[in-house]
Amino acid sequence: MKPNNAVTPVQLAVTIISTIIGVSILGIPNFVTEKVGTAAPLSSVLGVLMGGFGILAITLLGRRFPKQTLIGYNQEILGKKIGNFFSIIVILFFLTLMGVETRHFAEVIVGSLLPNTPISIAIFFMIFLCASVSFLSVSTFVYIHFFYLPFIIIPLLIILLPSIQNVTYYHLLPITGHDVSIRMLFSGGMNVTQAVSNFMVIAMLIPFMKNPQKCVKSGLWGYAIGSLFFIITITIALAVFGAEEMKHLLWPTLGLGKMVRIPGDVLSRVDAILLIAWIFAVFTTLFSYYFLYVRGVAELMRSSRYRLIAFLGFPFVFMVASLPQDIYEVYYYVLEVTLVGLIITIIYPVLLFILSIIRRQRGITE
Template identity: 40%
Template sequence: MNRPRRITLLQATAVLISTVIGVGVLALPRFTAQSMDTGAPLLTLLGLGVGFLGLILLTLLGMRFPQQTILEYSEAILGKFLGRLGTLILVLFFALLTALIAREFGQVVVASVLRKTPLEVTVLVMLLLAAIPSRNGIDVFAYIHQFYLPFILAPALVIVALSLKNADPLFLQPILGNQPAGMFPGMLTVAALFQGSFVHTLIIPSMRRPQKAWVAALWGLGISGALYVVIAMATLSVFGPELTKQFFWPTLELAKATSLPGAVLERLDAPFLILWVMAVFTTLLSSYYVTAYGMSRLFNLQDHRLFSWFILPFVFVLAMLPGNIHVLYDSIQWVGRAGLVPTILYPLLLLLVAALRGKRGASGGQQTTGQSS
């Protein structure tokens, strides 16, 4: 399949950053504190390492098949039946992931801002906001992520930096934590936050220089992962592990406890929620796009626009299945850990089989001579 190579290195990096930084920002400190107590920053770093492993596998495969996505070269590697089965599993997983992202967004908004708004309305509006732009091509998809990135990244860094004036380094000791038994399951939970980087497989075939996919992967996950580590560290150092465990959304509480110098704003939770909504939108857009695109490849169609509307009611029903917030977060942890199989182990299987069978795609050239990346 010949694709126009319009996506620059900056856009590819922006897609990864704005996809990974999303709804999980709010609950990350609670999950890590429950798993490893004062070792939450270390646990976040370990989870980042697992997330990097998955992205490395996808990048290796993408550079081996520079003109195809994983949904296409999987059939060339495993055969038509097994390749389609793998695509089906990926589509189902990202449909469920999209539903959980939308539901968590609705839960936060209804609980903290729009208290009288029905949860169903909030979830449906966000899904519609993702469905409409997902009908565009991959170049427009990349432009959207590039546009929103500064509004997501810069304010988040400012808020975290300002919160450190209230930090107590004693809350971060011992660095290894007091609950070593929770390291492995907690690491898998944190690694699930980086599953959105799977969208990189859709980006590589449209990059002007696919050989620079490595650079985009390193910068993209490096920046977003560093932000997660800093958020875990800042929240824990301000509230301590025990209080962090009691908050549903510790990062939101951190914004409430942070003020601008000179008492310009005594609480930063309102601006933080604005940038968080943008972050959720870009994350939801990526998972929704992967689902719609995967459906089109499953039925061997070139255009995914039809499925942007087709999957909407199914994702909405899935989003409303958890009965309450406790069931929701149990589902998020379970689905996130189970999702490491299709997002990490499946690419590992494809890479090993491709190497053993000597499978390799045609090399992709640049679209136009002299174009910068």
């Protein structure tokens, strides 16, 4: 594992931001609001804090084992066989997640942009795109994230900032919601955690950093900024639409784009810009998942035939993406898969980290 092009802390943070902002940003305000009503902002802050344990554990593990990836320290901490077993589960999970999220993406594309395009084509090309760049080097991977980030964030801000004109204060009160139990508050927050806790790919990047000791700080920054976008999006969507109207909207963020008027009437249909930015966001997210798969399998097999591995994962993702029959099933799968995902992306790293402390294990430093 010789780093030829080192990853900087800023690049690590950027990768996390653009991985976090993905498919779910279009629909997330609806899911949270449906559960907790006006408590959605509070609930999403809770959700982000819950996800924070995951990023903290992953980066602390990265600092403890600065020369190893997730696959490496899995073996180290759990022993070779069990470690590999869990590595395979993580990889399979991200492939499945990629499948359902690709389908979710294609559903939006066909539903709102290209109604006559066969959905399998939308799915095919997104996976094809991810697969055809995923065998590139780590530095190319972070550069791609770095390149796309402005194209994701700026249009998002173009929608969100002018939307503030349409905000109504009584849509946000009471901040603890109408009759929302603590359990519901957490369950709504969990939806946000499900959406923002897909940052595991950084476990494959930390060994390539020039100074892996800095990964905790930049990891937390990246996570904070990325999930701040979620909190802001949820809050503004709620403040504009109110809890009742939100229940009628399948993709509230897109609804914001359809409602916003840029001062000066420069652009009349901003929703198109939002959708294009969102396609970039989806690509960077799915790309991260697939990259984790390619690198993970390669390390498990001790092979460097990235192209072949990228090619072999393709049918599996495509198959998962083709499973759901209608939009309701898509959302059922998305929610179920990401719920299981919480175990893998948050609980598992935390346990792993605790175990490594108990067993007093440390990676080779210098």
